[in-house]
Amino acid sequence: MLSKKTKYAIKALVALGKNIENPPMQIVRLAEQEMIPRKFLEQILLDLRNAGYLYSKKGAGGGYSLNKDAKDIYLVDILRITDGPIAMVPCASLKFYRKCDECHDEVTCGIRKTFIDVRDATLKILTHTSIADVIARETSDPLQF
Amino acid sequence: MLSKKTKYAIKALVALGKNIENPPMQIVRLAEQEMIPRKFLEQILLDLRNAGYLYSKKGAGGGYSLNKDAKDIYLVDILRITDGPIAMVPCASLKFYRKCDECHDEVTCGIRKTFIDVRDATLKILTHTSIADVIARETSDPLQF
DNA sequence: ATAAATAACTACTACTTATATAGACTTTAT
DNA sequence: ATAAAGTCTATATAAGTAGTAGTTATTTAT
DSSP, rough: OHOOOOOOOOHHHHHHHOSSSOOOBHHHHHHHHHOOOOHHHHHHHHHHHHHEEEEEEETTTTTTEEESOGGGGGGHHHHHTTTTTSSGGGOOOOOOOOOHHHHHHHHGTTTTHHHHHHHHHHHHHTTTTTTTHHHHHHHOGGGGG | OOHHHHHHHHHHHHHHHHHHOOBOOOOOHHHHHHTTHHHHHHHHHHHHHHSSSEEOOOSSTOOESSSSGGGGOOOHHHHHTOOOOOSSSGGGOSSSSSOOOOOOOOGGGGHHHHHHHHHHHHHHHHHOBBBBHHHHHSSSSSSGG
């Protein structure tokens, strides 16, 4: 399951992606608008910023805005920042590989291949879905899906 | 990430699936052989039994064995018993549907469709991978994969 | 009939991770 | 100088996962 952190991150990015008129947007405003606990959101935005997805400005008139075009921010990248691995077992993870505790011999592990396939199928979707896509789906006629 | 419970469940089913010579197999033996905490395994086996996947017999000479052919026990079913939903968001779950806390309008939710796609891609694999497949992969030449 | 072997069931404890909060510090605009 | 923001680190709380304990029920062997 996606953590709340990830859901909040996506919501924040979507809100910032829509906020094209008058950036930057302050944490407090964003928190209120999206109903996210303020201090929790603060940490999440910081992570996204440190990963290069957000631009921030301190001081009066400061706030947050996207540091990339919404169409160049993919869900997979966000998930990896906030939740870590995409794979369901550490030994099948591309970016967060770890040996499974329970596994004595990875070479003959009967489930690894399956979960690598699951990971790849998941990646295929998440690497092609951007914040812009999410925004498009929010605002467009739901019947088209 | 898969829980240990799920990994232990798969290991137990695989072990029982291989144990065709002299069933039934006792919890204690299974726990030792697979290095699973005995009392924890006990609970897991009980769940699998109550879900119809295992047959059990009490008393001397009793123990556990598969209640179905290993080729008819699919990973997806095991995951659902031990970990619950396959989907990454509750609102995209087929068998454990729940409204997302953070979601105010599911119809215009921008991520739901994506995570339904992810779920379907995952299901496609997990509904076609059986305990028999896992056993086959364990014992066969790893290079074929 | 009794004892021994085994699973069934329930309750509880410990540990870990996720979620949320607090407060002091830094930068910028006016 | 002051106020308005973000930055950073530490801590508290809640929830979930993993594991343990003990008691009961059933079956088999003698």
